[in-house]
Amino acid sequence: MKKAYLDNMIACGIVRNNLQPAEKKAVSKLWDACAAGTLEIATSRLSWDEQNRTKDPAWRAKFEAARPNIRVIENDTRIVGGSQANFHDGGVTVSANLSGILHQPLYNDLRALGLEPADAQHLHYAAHHRDFDFFVTLDGDFLSRRAKLEARCGGVRIVKPTKLVRLL
Secondary structure (H helix, E strand, O other): OEEEEEOHHHHHHHHHOOOOHHHHHHHHHHHHHHHHOOEEEEEOHHHHHHHHOOOOHHHHHHHHHHHHHOEEOOOOOEEEEEEEEEOOOOOEEEEEEEEOOOOHHHHHHHHHOOOOHHHHHHHHHHHHOOOOOEEEOOOHHHHOOHHHHHHHOOOOEEEOHHHHHHHO
């Protein structure tokens, strides 16, 4: 079974129903492939974080309602430190510092190739987890740098939905 990571642009486009007609049709075919067991689709909680920044509460609610339709990857954070506070009454508070950057050198390389922080983080999830075959996006920042990004991402192919349908 092939696996594809959906960029937030696709996840939001599905909910907003504002994908170009050919891409919208292709996304529908991707869901058919999921139902047939030939494709697995996922995204990360970073998509949720980006959607939560939507100022319009109605859209935010629609994004939240659609979340069960797309699996989120596991292990998208790591502990990078923490702190402990001891109180005079014997109480203790412990907190962990979490990072969404799982592989700092890969993330740094993607940033050096021109991706913005959130874009680099999305692609680094797909590459770091090593089980994704495709990174599905319509974002020109990825598509215009496809060759260099793919060369750094260990076999993850950056594709539009229409291209992925042709490859399946």
